[in-house]
Amino acid sequence: MTLLIQTLIQGISLGSIYALIALGYTMVYGIAKMLNFAHGDVIMVGAYTIYSTILLAHFPGWLGVISAVVFCGVLGVVIEFLAYKPLRGAPSLNVLITAIGVSYLLQNMALLLFGGNQKSMLPDSFDFPDVKIGNTGITVTGEVIFTITLTVVLMVALTLFINKTKMGKAMRAVSEDKDAARLMGINVNRTISVTFAIGSILAAFASLCYGMSYAYIKPTTGSMPGIKAFTAAVFGGIGSIPGAMLGGFVIGILEKLSSAYISTQFTDAIVFGVLIVMLVVRPTGLLGKKIREKV
Numbered sequence: 001m002t003l004l005i006q007t008l009i010q011g012i013s014l015g016s017i018y019a020l021i022a023l024g025y026t027m028v029y030g031i032a033k034m035l036n037f038a039h040g041d042v043i044m045v046g047a048y049t050i051y052s053t054i055l056l057a058h059f060p061g062w063l064g065v066i067s068a069v070v071f072c073g074v075l076g077v078v079i080e081f082l083a084y085k086p087l088r089g090a091p092s093l094n095v096l097i098t099a100i101g102v103s104y105l106l107q108n109m110a111l112l113l114f115g116g117n118q119k120s121m122l123p124d125s126f127d128f129p130d131v132k133i134g135n136t137g138i139t140v141t142g143e144v145i146f147t148i149t150l151t152v153v154l155m156v157a158l159t160l161f162i163n164k165t166k167m168g169k170a171m172r173a174v175s176e177d178k179d180a181a182r183l184m185g186i187n188v189n190r191t192i193s194v195t196f197a198i199g200s201i202l203a204a205f206a207s208l209c210y211g212m213s214y215a216y217i218k219p220t221t222g223s224m225p226g227i228k229a230f231t232a233a234v235f236g237g238i239g240s241i242p243g244a245m246l247g248g249f250v251i252g253i254l255e256k257l258s259s260a261y262i263s264t265q266f267t268d269a270i271v272f273g274v275l276i277v278m279l280v281v282r283p284t285g286l287l288g289k290k291i292r293e294k295v
Contacts, residue, residue, distance in 0.1 A: 005138055007260045008253060013144040013213070015252020016151035020206035021229030022236070022244035023158065024199030030239035031175045031195045034084060034095045038102035040226015042200050046072045046207030047217040048110055051119055068204040076200025077193050084196075085189065103223075110219040118216040147209040154205060155245055158198070162241065167194055175239075228255075231275050237285030246286055 021043060028036045046068040053064035083102050087095050128142020162168040170191045173181040182188050210225060211217060228251055236247025251271060258270040278285065 002138055003260065006140075007256050009138075009140055009144060011253030011256035012249060013147045013252070014256060015232075015249035016147050017206050017209045017213070017225065017248075018229045018232045018252050019245045019248025020151055020154065020202045020209070021225060022233040022248045023155075023202050023241060025230050025233040026236075026239055026241060026244040027171075027195050027199050029233075030241075031171050032084070032192045034092070035099065035230075036079075036084070036196070036199070037096065037099040037226070037230075038079060038083075038106060039199065039203060040222035040224075040229065041103050041106040042072055042075060042203040042222065043207045043210060043225060044110060044217065044219060044222035045075060045106060046204035047211050047221055048114060049204075050208060050211060051114075051217060055120075065204075065208055068207060069201050072200040072204035072207075073197045076196040076198075076203075079200075080193055080196040085192075107219045107223075114219070116219060118218045120216060143209075143212040147212065150205060150209065154202065158202075159241065161198075167191070171195060228271065231271065235275055235278055235285055237287040240285070240287045243285055243287035250286075 021040065024039050024042075025036065028034060028039070049068040049071045050064045053059040053067045054061055059067070079102055083098050084095065087098060128146050130142055131140045131145060132138070133140065162171060170181070170186045171194070173184065173186055174188055174191045178188050181191075206225075207222075210221070229248065232247035232251040233244045234247070235250060236243030236245070254274060255267050255271055258267045262270065
């Protein structure tokens with residue numbers, strides 16, 4: 001029983017990281033109707049930014065995180081402006097190929113700057129005390145508590161931003177109908193740029209949590225978490241913010257349960273196998289909605 005509870009807690013922690021990344025995927029798709037497959041590599045950029053500012057420049061830990069948040073936010077806007085904005089209205093295949101190209105560009109730039117060897121990201125900068133739950137023998141690490149708490153805070157903040165602010169309302173309007181939103185005076189280009197910035201900022205926070213959990217980074221660090229986060233977004237319902245959260249938690253828990261009770265060698269196969277079943281049974285995901293197109 002103790003193993004099960006600890007596994008579930010670890011799964012929620014891992015799912016929190018996937019949820020933060022999945023929110024970036026689902027926001028961009030929901031508003032701009034495009035899949036930014038370079039999003040996973042923004043996590044890698046955020047991780048290297050924290051590594052550079054803390055370990056190379058010897059900045060305080062909190063300043064390293066702020067640097068990563070600012071840099072990733074600006075990077076998201078630059079990627080959207082240079083790579084995706086010219087393709088507005090282009091076939092989805094063109095956007096997909098461009099996204100893959102941006103992904104490889106970021107990976108190779110990191111390879112040139114930092115080399116291919118693994119690097120320790122956060123050796124002593126973020127050290128949180130562990131918490132023991134009574135006499136149950138269950139210990140929750142400080143990193144897990146921090147990750148789950150940060151994810152909940154960011155998700156609440158994002159929900160309030162989308163529902164309560166003027167820009168959030170503009171995002172919802174652009175998501176429904178870009179042309180109608182433009183006629184109502186909404187700056188569609190600026191709204192999409194802000195969407196990319198927010199998604200990249202969430203990826204920066206995800207890179208912090210990922211670094212605390214796995215300690216080491218390399219140029220391909222963001223590839224697999226990005227793919228699994230995309231799986232979480234599809235599982236929950238691509239374009240749905242609550243669906244991205246739910247999908248992240250489900251994928252994280254499923255991954256940890258399969259590792260603990262089946263085999264680590266089959267973890268990825270089980271996760272993607274469940275996704276295939278979900279797409280067959282419910283193609284729109286758990287919280288996705290069917291969209292009817294008028295012809």
